[in-house]
Amino acid sequence: MRATRPFASLALSALILTVLVAFWQIASSSGASQTGPVDAEYAALVGAAAAAGGQSPFPSPAEVGTRMLEHLADPFYVRGTNDQGIGIQLAYSLGRVLAGYALAALLAIPLGFAIGMSPLMYGALNPFIQVLRPISPLAWMPLALYTIRDSGASSIFVIFICSIWPMLLNTAFGVASVRREWLNVARTLECGRLRTALHVILPAAAPTIMTGMRISIGIAWLVIVAAEMLVGGTGIGYFVWNQWNNLSLADIITAILVIGIVGMTLDQALAVATRAVAYQD
Amino acid sequence: MGVFDDPFDPKARPWSCPCGRHASFAAHAAALACETVTDPEPRGAEALADRIVETAVTRAVFGTEARRRAFVGLVGRAAAAAALGAVFPLGRAKEAFAETPRRIEKRDLKVGFIPITCATPIIMAHPMGFYARHGLNVEVIRTAGWAVIRDRAINREYDAAHMLSPMPLAITLGAGSAPIPWTMPAVENINGQAITLAMRHRDRRDPKDWRGFRFAVPFDFSMHNYLLRYYVAEAGLDPDRDIQIRAVPPPEMVANLRADNIDGFLGPDPFNQRAVYDGVGFIHLLTKDLWDGHPCCAFAISREMIREAPGTYHALLRAIVEATAYSSNPANRREVAAAIAPQNYLNQPQTVVEQVLTGSFADGLGRVQRVPNRIDFDPFPWHSMAIWILTQMKRWGQIRGDIDYAQIAEQVFLATDTAQAMRELGLSPPATAKRTHVIMGRAFDPADPEGYLASFAIRRG
Numbered sequence: 001m002r003a004t005r006p007f008a009s010l011a012l013s014a015l016i017l018t019v020l021v022a023f024w025q026i027a028s029s030s031g032a033s034q035t036g037p038v039d040a041e042y043a044a045l046v047g048a049a050a051a052a053g054g055q056s057p058f059p060s061p062a063e064v065g066t067r068m069l070e071h072l073a074d075p076f077y078v079r080g081t082n083d084q085g086i087g088i089q090l091a092y093s094l095g096r097v098l099a100g101y102a103l104a105a106l107l108a109i110p111l112g113f114a115i116g117m118s119p120l121m122y123g124a125l126n127p128f129i130q131v132l133r134p135i136s137p138l139a140w141m142p143l144a145l146y147t148i149r150d151s152g153a154s155s156i157f158v159i160f161i162c163s164i165w166p167m168l169l170n171t172a173f174g175v176a177s178v179r180r181e182w183l184n185v186a187r188t189l190e191c192g193r194l195r196t197a198l199h200v201i202l203p204a205a206a207p208t209i210m211t212g213m214r215i216s217i218g219i220a221w222l223v224i225v226a227a228e229m230l231v232g233g234t235g236i237g238y239f240v241w242n243q244w245n246n247l248s249l250a251d252i253i254t255a256i257l258v259i260g261i262v263g264m265t266l267d268q269a270l271a272v273a274t275r276a277v278a279y280q281d
Numbered sequence: 282m283g284v285f286d287d288p289f290d291p292k293a294r295p296w297s298c299p300c301g302r303h304a305s306f307a308a309h310a311a312a313l314a315c316e317t318v319t320d321p322e323p324r325g326a327e328a329l330a331d332r333i334v335e336t337a338v339t340r341a342v343f344g345t346e347a348r349r350r351a352f353v354g355l356v357g358r359a360a361a362a363a364a365l366g367a368v369f370p371l372g373r374a375k376e377a378f379a380e381t382p383r384r385i386e387k388r389d390l391k392v393g394f395i396p397i398t399c400a401t402p403i404i405m406a407h408p409m410g411f412y413a414r415h416g417l418n419v420e421v422i423r424t425a426g427w428a429v430i431r432d433r434a435i436n437r438e439y440d441a442a443h444m445l446s447p448m449p450l451a452i453t454l455g456a457g458s459a460p461i462p463w464t465m466p467a468v469e470n471i472n473g474q475a476i477t478l479a480m481r482h483r484d485r486r487d488p489k490d491w492r493g494f495r496f497a498v499p500f501d502f503s504m505h506n507y508l509l510r511y512y513v514a515e516a517g518l519d520p521d522r523d524i525q526i527r528a529v530p531p532p533e534m535v536a537n538l539r540a541d542n543i544d545g546f547l548g549p550d551p552f553n554q555r556a557v558y559d560g561v562g563f564i565h566l567l568t569k570d571l572w573d574g575h576p577c578c579a580f581a582i583s584r585e586m587i588r589e590a591p592g593t594y595h596a597l598l599r600a601i602v603e604a605t606a607y608s609s610n611p612a613n614r615r616e617v618a619a620a621i622a623p624q625n626y627l628n629q630p631q632t633v634v635e636q637v638l639t640g641s642f643a644d645g646l647g648r649v650q651r652v653p654n655r656i657d658f659d660p661f662p663w664h665s666m667a668i669w670i671l672t673q674m675k676r677w678g679q680i681r682g683d684i685d686y687a688q689i690a691e692q693v694f695l696a697t698d699t700a701q702a703m704r705e706l707g708l709s710p711p712a713t714a715k716r717t718h719v720i721m722g723r724a725f726d727p728a729d730p731e732g733y734l735a736s737f738a739i740r741r742g
Contacts (some may be wrong), residue, residue: 045636045643050560055539082423083625142428149436151429232425241425245396245532246628247559 021061028060059250067250068257082242084234086255090262092234096152097220097266100159104216108164109209112171113197116205122172129168137162137223141230151231155224162223163216170212174205206277214270221263236262337704338365385416386590387440390597393424393433394443396627397531397549398637399470399578401617402658403443404627406604408620414603415596423626426530427500434583435461441597443469444581446662447670449693451502456679462584465662466598466695466702467605469578472569473637473656474505475553476512477562478545479538483646486565488516497529497537497546504577507673508568509547514739515721520677521741538562549577550637550656551629556645558633563645567655572720574659576666595702602660602702609658614638660703662694664714665727672730678741686730 043051050056075087115122137158144154178201186196228237236259243251343349353361390412394400404421406412412419424430427445431452434442449465451457478485485491491513498505506528510520518524529537534546539561546552547568556562568575580601587594608617618635621627627634636642640655667690674680691714700710715727725733734740 039649042643042647042649045558045632045641045649046645047558047560050558050643050645054560056559056561080625081420082628083623142432145429145432145436149438151433151436151438230425231429232423238425241532242423242624242628244536246624247532247535247555 068254089239093236100156104164108167116172116175133165163220166215167212174208178204210274385592390440393439400443402604411604415600441582445503446576446579447502467580467660474568476565477553494544495525505547605660664690667694668727676740
């Protein structure tokens, strides 16, 4: 890639955003519908669009912006069990994601190491991994609810089960593909197995492991929204479900943007960590 | 006359106030809003318990308010009490009543609900203080769907829950889940559902023309499913072959209707009204026109919970029955709508909830209809309703083999407990738990469920 001027790309981004928002504004305001004569009493009982004989339109950028400001102005309120601010819902979701993800990392990285270092283990576990990996994590949800008998723990389990595979496979792959020369050098220097693992294999496989962790956190964040929509209670996914319940698209769009920004932040944090362990051959 | 009033006073206040301490229901409601006392202690708990027994006995003996007044007015207070005491062991009844456990074992409870107007009594009992009045600290938790509420209730994450009235039967029988003894001590709402069709079907109102339609119902084990199947089967369509029925969570029904994924739904309110509000569909018919007084949602609790905490169960049931009676009064419906519409409960525009509860609603076709009993609230769990539900479960192959209809009904629908709670609150429950229901002009006799089942041409198995 040729060197680009950062200002130019930034300006282009801003231009694309402006065009999209302008298009959205025009599209959402042009939904004028056929008007049938409706009496005033009836009109008072239905939404403005239904009174005019149409369907409620998609919210305009201005409406969404207003809702977004309202949410962001007071993100941490608690007005009862079922009515809490968007910031609190985000905190619940992040808590679940980090718990499930940490558990997965604790299991996947040592296990991946074992698989990568031993062709026997790799052969034995590979069929299980290949069958379990493509299962949509949400398919686990009814099973988890039935066996764990706790909806909060079930959500964490679903995060765990979906974020374990990329870490496991990447760790195994990274460990298995450490250059033979390096291992031979270690053997020549009479390093013990543990020392070889910690001082030769781990640094060599670290970038691959980190890539696996980065993929995992992305998947975990994708899945938590769906899991919370299914189980309800708390979390940003529940917030989306709840606003869907009220058919409030402006709130849903707000939540979508917030989910995107948080996901990007998580991904960038791991990208920084990946760069920290990168090396040049 | 309230439960705490002297039944031997011919001028005692009328029955309209559930606690008997106010002249009218309006005064009762007004006092309720600022009242913090949970027990009317100043008058002495024992004296009150005695009053409750006296009231219950006089009510049983005289039957109607007019007869009681006439008799007591005629012979005088003391003579009336003595006369009654001669034929009924009042003193012993008072002792027996005082012995029943009134200790509340567990005060902090979690009750799950689905955000629909069917759950009105369970929900409004929270903001309007009915749980607190009975000494309970209840947290009402909105839940995402019927399968989830069932699993969370089974897992004891909830102490009690809002369920569809066929669900406790299904859970007890093990249809769709492992069999666990479940109970239903109170019906929440009667009527209050509707068939909503997409706008483009406004000229296809005859169910005979519905071949190929795709419908949504909230759950397989729901009155909605059974009523929709019944309705189309009466029109000659086989609900399994000629139309498609899918279980879709209520909030998603309107979104699906809008996206043309379904042609209509038989669903709970406020979503029928919400479809009208958003110009997506129109109300084809109210389920009260299929079966006036049909049960819908219920207050359900596990048998285990009742055994472990009988005092809590008793207080909770009384709170629910009282909240149901309050919700049933048309004069309170607007106030109830305002209490349950906010984000913490239903999360719907207030006008939508109000139209459902008051029965003055836009039908989606440009008319304002006035149907005051569009939805009503009546806690009494008729065993005959349970038997009807069981016949439909069998009709559509959800359960197989021989079942003892009456026994299961009695085991799950706790009519005796409901009746007791109603009596304690000064309401008058029916004397028996079985009656003939009329569904689309066809009478259902609870004494002959198998004969009823055999009378349907369209059925599975």
